Amino acid sequence: MNVELILLALAPVFVLCIGIEAWYWRGRRPGLYSLKDTLSNATLALMHQGADKLAWLLVVPFYAWLYEHHRLYTMPAGWLGLLLLFIVQDFLYYVFHRASHRIRWLWAAHVVHHSSERLNLSTAFRQSLMYPVAGMWLFWTPMALIGFTPAQIVGVVLLNLAFQFFVHTQAIPKLGWLEYVLNTPSIHRAHHARNPRYIDRNYAGVLVIWDRLFGSYVEESDTEPCEYGIVDPIHTHNPITLTFHEWRAMARDAVTLPGWRNKWMALFGPPEWRYAWQAAASRSMETETETETGSVGTATAGGDAHGMGRTQKPL
Ligand SMILES: [Zn+2]
Numbered sequence: 001m002n003v004e005l006i007l008l009a010l011a012p013v014f015v016l017c018i019g020i021e022a023w024y025w026r027g028r029r030p031g032l033y034s035l036k037d038t039l040s041n042a043t044l045a046l047m048h049q050g051a052d053k054l055a056w057l058l059v060v061p062f063y064a065w066l067y068e069h070h071r072l073y074t075m076p077a078g079w080l081g082l083l084l085l086f087i088v089q090d091f092l093y094y095v096f097h098r099a100s101h102r103i104r105w106l107w108a109a110h111v112v113h114h115s116s117e118r119l120n121l122s123t124a125f126r127q128s129l130m131y132p133v134a135g136m137w138l139f140w141t142p143m144a145l146i147g148f149t150p151a152q153i154v155g156v157v158l159l160n161l162a163f164q165f166f167v168h169t170q171a172i173p174k175l176g177w178l179e180y181v182l183n184t185p186s187i188h189r190a191h192h193a194r195n196p197r198y199i200d201r202n203y204a205g206v207l208v209i210w211d212r213l214f215g216s217y218v219e220e221s222d223t224e225p226c227e228y229g230i231v232d233p234i235h236t237h238n239p240i241t242l243t244f245h246e247w248r249a250m251a252r253d254a255v256t257l258p259g260w261r262n263k264w265m266a267l268f269g270p271p272e273w274r275y276a277w278q279a280a281a282s283r284s285m286e287t288e289t290e291t292e293t294g295s296v297g298t299a300t301a302g303g304d305a306h307g308m309g310r311t312q313k314p315l
């Protein structure tokens with residue numbers, strides 16, 4: 001079987017699970033599924049699959065070239081090789097996912113996954129066709145360099161995503177000791193929440209050990225229920241708007257903001273940098289009129305952006 005088709009091959013399982021979950025919630029929490037939201041998610045999934053398939057056409061030969069001509073090792077065959085394959089890719093997924101929340105260029109693609117105010121199994125379908133443009137594939141290149149074949153890379157990337165389908169549910173409570181090892185529904189619910197205590201936490205793909213090791217873990221609290229979505233909500237079901245709204249805003253900022261440093265930050269700074277810049281710019285306008293001492297303009301904006309804590313993060 002062509003490994004690039006793993007997610008499409010599993011689509012009937014995913015759709016069946018969504019059907020069962022929607023039926024389960026029907027009497028209990030009727031608002032948890034909405035037809036418009038689910039159709040929007042399904043459309044985004046198809047768009048993402050199309051773009052992904054095209055991207056693999058270019059990226060797989062690139063991995064093959066790296067593997068053939070520039071690899072540093074050759075991974076052992078058998079179970080040890082497969083175990084290493086799984087662990088290395090899951091770690092790189094953690095890096096990719098964390099970067100996707102902290103670098104606006106990557107967030108512009110990833111925001112699609114977070115922009116629904118609902119969370120159910122169909123939310124897993126909510127993906128961006130812009131991932132190949134954002135450069136998700138770059139994160140897997142070290143795997144070719146250390147001696148994993150292109151088929152192994154594509155296969156494990158897609159299996160990691162397939163696993164993550166099952167953590168997008170509110171139907172499953174905490175899972176005891178598994179919470180220390182795996183990304184679970186509870187852990188991923190917190191990841192999708194916009195309450196300040198949950199923002200920018202729990203980047204796990206399959207294993208949660210990376211979050212626990214690198215200080216990005218937060219436990220879902222019984223006293224503070226998750227509020228899903230992004231802090232600056234976009235109220236539309238239009239898949240095109242959902243896919244491109246942040247790219248448009250980012251391009252506008254990169255063109256209109258004064259100075260190269262601001263343009264750079266608009267593209268590659270944290271997603272909330274724009275809000276810090278705005279706040280600093282309006283403050284500097286006020287202080288200019290009061291002729292106070294201190295820095296103004298772009299320097300003030302940059303300085304304040306660095307001081308922003310994640311609890312103030314508006315996205
Ligand atoms: Zn995320």
Ligand SMILES: [Zn+2]
Pocket residue numbers: 113124168188192
């Ligand atoms: Zn998710």
